[in-house]
Amino acid sequence: MRVVAAIAVALMIAARPVQAASRAVIGYLPAFKGFSDVLQRADLRNYTHINLAFVNPAPSGEIMSGSAFACAPAGGGVMLTEGDIQQFVRQAHHAKAKALISLGGGTIPACSGEWAALAGSDDRAKVIAGLLAFVDKYDLDGIDVDLEGDLMTRMDRDGNYTPFVQELGAALHSRSKLLTCATASYVGGMVPDASLPSFDLIGIMSYDAIGPTWGTPGDEHASYERAEKDLALWLGKGVPAGRLALGLPFYGHGFGQYRASWALRDVATEFGEEAAKSDVVGQRCPGCGYITFNGLPTLERKARLAGAWGAGVMVWEIDQDLPDSRAIKSVRAALKQGLHDAH
Secondary structure (H helix, E strand, C coil): CHHHHHHHHHHHHHHCCCCCCCCCEEEEEEHHHCHHHHHHHCCHHHCCEEEEEEEECCCCCCCEECCEEEEEECCCCCEEEHHHHHHHHHHHHHCCCEEEEEEEECCCCCCCCCHHHHCCCCCHHHHHHHHHHHHHHHCCCEEEEEECHHHHHHHHHCCCHHHHHHHHHHHHHHCCCEEEEEECCCCCCCCCHHHHHHCCEEEECCCCCCECCECCCCCCCCCHHHHHHHHHHHHHCCCCHHHEEEEEECEEEEECCCCCEEEHHHHHHHHCHHHHHCCEEECCCCCCCEEECCCHHHHHHHHHHHHHCCCEEEEECHHHCCHHHHHHHHHHHHHHHHHHHHC
16 A cells, blocks of 8 residues: 555656746745845845745734734844835845745744644644735745654644645645745655645755764765765655755854854855865864865755756755855856756
8 A cells, every 4th residue: 555655646746747947946045144134145146946934823823913924033033024025025036036935944933833733624724824815915936844853743743744735735836836845855854755746846955964963973964975865865756856956055063163053154254265165174073173064066066966867956045155156156057067967
């Protein structure tokens, strides 16, 4: 029966059209870091899809509270407003990019309701109706689902993740809107196979193999070899390559004497431009002080890999790029080269 179910899911995935005309270049815009400043610094022209991160429902399930989001931190203790969304959509569309809001996030903010309950049969319709009303009102191009890890696993175990995604996806598709997601590639972190047919684009979070409190000391956080394995896994599930986007980190993790969090931009600023051509600052070994990240050559190599296999790319996150958006420009050129090489 499991084999039959897997075949059925694969056929459903293949039947869903790839809505993106060319390979996706997805970028997350971190509103929580300070919406106005982040949007001002971003060059949205380098992306095909911009995911505004993050939006969550209130405990009551409401998406809006007056003229502001109920739970969408915009930095400085304030929430995103209607004016912020209008500005975001306007600038994304001016850049010829799709404008989406992203639900959830790796760390759900305190203002959020409990997704595991709100996605259940009692509240699901209310949450979806609120999201659809927002998409319609502000001319958004879709919704990205970034419900991760234990939360996503609990929702799935309760039988609520896939029904939520299916109902939201059906309603969005009836409006010619997109439903996308971000997923890990390990057991307990992968979106359920049954939900895959509902997604137009699936972003593979091929990073964070090690971090401040997890992983094997001395490891890389986002190796090229892992990117190969992650792409192969999702292609093996029957997802068409054109609906996949390989995740590329514009950040790194520090250990020992180095602080925990690093943007690629900060690596270049503090250690020089040559450092951004490597994948490590310091010595990568157990107990050593080092920063693990992807330098430009590795980012370009991964983008060529994605293109050669027919996939797109996904960046976390836009504001961590090198000055003048050099990293995403290099990634786009490498993705194009990979697509060309494949033909």
